[in-house]
Amino acid sequence: MAENVEKSLKTILMVGRTGCGKTTLSEVLVHGESQYHKTQAVTRVGSIIDTPGEYIENPNYYRGIILNSYDADIVIFMNEAGEEESIFPPNFAQSMNREVIGVISKVDTGRDLETPRKNLKLAGAGKIFEVSIHDPESIAVLRDYISHEE
Ligand SMILES: Nc1nc2c(ncn2[C@@H]2O[C@H](COP(=O)(O)OP(=O)(O)OP(=O)(O)O)[C@@H](O)[C@H]2O)c(=O)[nH]1
Ligand SMILES: [Mg+2]
Incomplete structure (x- = not known):
């Protein structure tokens, strides 16, 4: 296959607090660009x-996250740069019988990365990626990890 053909993404579940950048990153990974819109329901x-x-902000919805994880190959726990409080219960990753990785978004803002790193680890995320939609290389590294092998 030609080198410039992009590998297809595995099925990914995105979880993180309101406004951390889940939809933006999803659209950039899938379409190469994004238009802002608030997510109102679980969307493909x-x-x-x-x-x-709201799903991770309200424990009543945890079950919804766990059920959706059954359809995924990889779960992404997202924190944005500068996020001070962990929204994820300790070891929440263990509720999901799937690989869980961490993504720190908006690293272009120059905000703190140490606390998000620590909190994602506490939530049980394995590998952690630091990304910005303004840094295509950071997106490419993540995309490669969450894509099917050729
Ligand atoms: N500076 C910067 N801003 C970003 C980045 N990614 C997303 N944003 C901005 O963050 C805001 C929220 O992004 P969304 O993708 O809608 O966040 P979300 O996590 O889907 O939010 P909900 O749907 O409400 O849960 C938007 O204004 C984006 O433009 C980034 O890498 N850098
Ligand atoms: Mg959204």
Whole structure:
């Protein structure tokens, strides 16, 4: 296959607080660009299952996150740069019988990365990626990790 043909993404579940950048990153990964819109319900963006921030902010919806994880190959726990409080219960990743990775979004803002790193680890995320939609290389590294092998 030609080198410039992009590998297809695995099925991904995006979880993180309101406004951390889940939909933007999903659209950039799938379409190469994004238009802002608030997520109102669990939505599919290509093979990405995008959840509204309210799902992780309200424990009544945890079950919804866990059920959606059964359809995913990889779950992404997202924190944005500068996020001070962990929205994820400790070891929440263990509720999901799937690989869980961490993504720190908006690294272009220059805000703190240490606390998000620590909180994503506490939530049980394995590998952690630091991305900005303004840095195509950071997106390419993540995309490669969450794509099917040729
Ligand atoms: N500076 C910067 N801003 C970003 C980045 N990614 C997303 N944003 C901005 O963050 C805001 C929220 O992004 P969304 O993708 O809608 O966030 P969300 O997590 O889907 O939010 P909900 O649907 O409400 O849960 C938008 O104004 C985006 O433009 C980034 O890498 N850098
Ligand atoms: Mg959204």
